[in-house]
Amino acid sequence: MHSPEILLRGTGISRRWGGLTALDNVSIDVARGSVHAVIGTNGAGKSTLVNILSGELEASAGSVHLLGQDVSRWSQPRRARAGLGRSYQRNTIYPSFSVLENCRLAAQAMHQQPWAWWRSAANCTKSMQAAQDAAAQAGLQDLLAREAGLLSHGQKRQLEIAMCLATRPSVLLLDEPLAGMGAEETERMLELLTALKARHAMLLIEHDMDAVFRVADVITVLVNGQLIACGSPEAVRNSPEVRVAYLGDH
Numbered sequence: 001m002h003s004p005e006i007l008l009r010g011t012g013i014s015r016r017w018g019g020l021t022a023l024d025n026v027s028i029d030v031a032r033g034s035v036h037a038v039i040g041t042n043g044a045g046k047s048t049l050v051n052i053l054s055g056e057l058e059a060s061a062g063s064v065h066l067l068g069q070d071v072s073r074w075s076q077p078r079r080a081r082a083g084l085g086r087s088y089q090r091n092t093i094y095p096s097f098s099v100l101e102n103c104r105l106a107a108q109a110m111h112q113q114p115w116a117w118w119r120s121a122a123n124c125t126k127s128m129q130a131a132q133d134a135a136a137q138a139g140l141q142d143l144l145a146r147e148a149g150l151l152s153h154g155q156k157r158q159l160e161i162a163m164c165l166a167t168r169p170s171v172l173l174l175d176e177p178l179a180g181m182g183a184e185e186t187e188r189m190l191e192l193l194t195a196l197k198a199r200h201a202m203l204l205i206e207h208d209m210d211a212v213f214r215v216a217d218v219i220t221v222l223v224n225g226q227l228i229a230c231g232s233p234e235a236v237r238n239s240p241e242v243r244v245a246y247l248g249d250h
Contacts, residue, residue: 004032005032006029006030007201008030010063011063012025012062012063013027015045022045022225023045023048024226026062026227031201037218038203038204039207045224046205055084066079066084067171084170084171085165089176091160093149099144099146099148104128106131107126107134130166135162137162172200176207178206193215219236221236221242229241
C-alpha cells in the first residue's frame with residue numbers, strides 16, 4: 001500500500017484566550033483523495049481548528065504545514081494563494097451577481113494584473129476559464145447566468161464550493177456545507193464531495209452524522225478542545241469514549 005500524500009498537516013495545535021483553552025495539543029493530517037471529518041459538540045473547538053489551519057487565527061502553540069511548507073506564520077490570503085480553499089457556515093456569495101460573476105471574482109484573486117489598470121478584469125481569459133470550470137465541477141454549468149440570490153439554498157452552497165474551486169485549491173476546508181439542506185440537496189452535495197476528493201485533500205466539519213459516516217474516510221473527534229479519537233468511521237463509531245462523550249451512549 002502507498003502512503004497517503006499529506007497536503008495539510010497541523011501538529012500540536014493549541015489556542016488559549018487567557019485562562020480558557022479552546023484547543024489543547026491537537027494534531028491532524030489531511031490527505032489527497034480523502035475526506036477527513038472533524039466532529040464534536042458545540043464548543044468542542046472545531047471552528048477554532050479550522051480558523052487556525054486557514055490562517056484566520058494564530059495558534060498559541062503548534063505548527064501548520066501546507067503542501068510541505070511551514071505556513072504557521074502565513075496570512076490567510078497567502079495560504080489561499082498557495083492552494084488552500086475554504087467555505088463558511090454562512091453564505092458568502094454576492095447575491096446580486098450571476099453565478100458566473102461570483103466564480104470569476106473568486107478566480108480573479110489568483111490572476112491579479114495590477115499593472116494592466118486600463119483593462120477590464122472581466123476580460124481576463126484565465127479568470128473566466130477558471131470560473132467556468134469551477135461552476136461545472138460544482139454542477140452549476142446550466143445556471144451561469146442565474147442571479148446568485150435566486151438560487152435555492154442547496155445551490156447557494158454549491159456556489160460557495162464553486163467559488164473555492166475557482167482559486168484552483170489543493171486543499172478544501174468545508175464548514176458545515178450540508179447545514180439547512182433537505183434530503184435531495186444533501187444527496188447532491190454528498191455526490192459532489194465524493195467527486196471532488198480524488199484531486200483534493202478535504203477537511204469537513206459537519207453535524208449530520210449520517211452524512212459524515214457515509215462520506216468520510218477519516219474522522220477526528222474533539223471534546224472540550226481535546227482530540228479523543230481519530231480513525232476510520234467504523235473505529236470511531238465503535239469507540240467507547242466517543243459513544244459516551246459525543247454519540248450519547250452510556
